[in-house]
Amino acid sequence: MHIDILSLFPEVFEPMLSTSIIGRARDNGLLTVACTNYRDYTHDVHRTVDDKPYGGGPGMVLKCEPVFAAVRDVESRAAVPPLRILLTPQGRRLDQPLVKELAAAQTLLLICGHYEGFDERIRLGLKPLEVSIGDYVLSGGEAAAMVLVDTVTRLLPGALGAEESVEEESFTDGLLEYPQYTRPAEFEGMRVPDVLVSGHHAEVARWRAEQRRLRTRERRPDLPAARQDG
Numbered sequence: 191m192h193i194d195i196l197s198l199f200p201e202v203f204e205p206m207l208s209t210s211i212i213g214r215a216r217d218n219g220l221l222t223v224a225c226t227n228y229r230d231y232t233h234d235v236h237r238t239v240d241d242k243p244y245g246g247g248p249g250m251v252l253k254c255e256p257v258f259a260a261v262r263d264v265e266s267r268a269a270v271p272p273l274r275i276l277l278t279p280q281g282r283r284l285d286q287p288l289v290k291e292l293a294a295a296q297t298l299l300l301i302c303g304h305y306e307g308f309d310e311r312i313r314l315g316l317k318p319l320e321v322s323i324g325d326y327v328l329s330g331g332e333a334a335a336m337v338l339v340d341t342v343t344r345l346l347p348g349a350l351g352a353e354e355s356v357e358e359e360s361f362t363d364g365l366l367e368y369p370q371y372t373r374p375a376e377f378e379g380m381r382v383p384d385v386l387v388s389g390h391h392a393e394v395a396r397w398r399a400e401q402r403r404l405r406t407r408e409r410r411p412d413l414p415a416a417r418q419d420g
Contacts, residue, residue: 191295191346192222194264194272195335196257197302198239200225206336215349223339224264228252231259240305249306257301257312264299272297274318275338276308277331281320284338286361288321292338293345300338302331364415368401 195203203225207216215221229237232255240250265272273295282288292298301318313320323334343349371382385397406416 191220191293191297191342192224192268192270192272193298193300193339193342194268195223195225195300195302195339196228196260196264197225197330197332197335198228198304199330199332200227202332203336207339211349212340212343215343215346218348220346220349221343226260226264228256228260231256231263243306247306251306252303252308252312254309254311254315257308258315261299261301261316268297268299270296272299274299274301274316276301276303276313276316276318276320277322277334277338278303278308278320279322279325279327281322284321284323284341286341289338289341289345293342298342300331300335302335304330304332364406364413365402366405366410368398368405 197203203223206212207223212221216223228239232238238253239256240252243249243251261274273292275292275298277300299318301312301316321334321338323337328334371386375382375387383397385393388394406413410416
């Protein structure tokens with residue numbers, strides 16, 4: 191997979207992109223990422239990317255010209271037309287089903303905003319898929335882009351090494367993950383459940399499945415899987 195990230199602050203991405211699972215995926219050729227600065231597509235001495243909103247109001251609005259120019263230039267060099275994604279709190283909520291859809295794409299183009307927001311014509315003209323990581327407001331789309339890159343990378347074949355770990359993670363089938371334990375068997379009076387040290391794999395599997403159902407009902411009753419019997 192290839193991901194292009196358009197941002198006013200491309201330098202913030204490299205530390206995250208170079209470590210852990212994402213860093214290994216890049217090293218192994220599973221993922222390539224390129225970051226582009228909108229300011230490289232301005233034509234004035236101040237490299238202006240924003241302006242005051244028409245009609246008045248607080249903040250500054252990201253201008254059309256540098257965003258359109260950056261998108262068109264990046265896409266002109268793409269081997270495969272990318273899926274355009276606009277990071278915005280007004281977009282579709284990023285959940286595991288959507289992550290699976292995005293992970294199936296060959297190329298993603300992430301458009302990060304900043305300041306007060308985007309000129310509306312960026313949405314209208316580029317027609318991106320609008321994606322939100324939650325019902326809150328960030329200073330910019332960079333943090334949201336990092337979340338999206340991380341979630342998608344985990345689903346790339348070979349990125350985690352043990353593919354079964356993806357299948358058992360929270361939200362993969364609508365349920366939360368079961369409790370995890372490691373050594374020591376007892377810590378400050380808290381013991382690992384006996385079933386996990388019993389050596390009975392079938393019993394362990396049943397316990398984990400039941401814990402997933404219970405934890406989902408208790409913590410996320412809003413999820414459809416929490417309302418299912420069994």
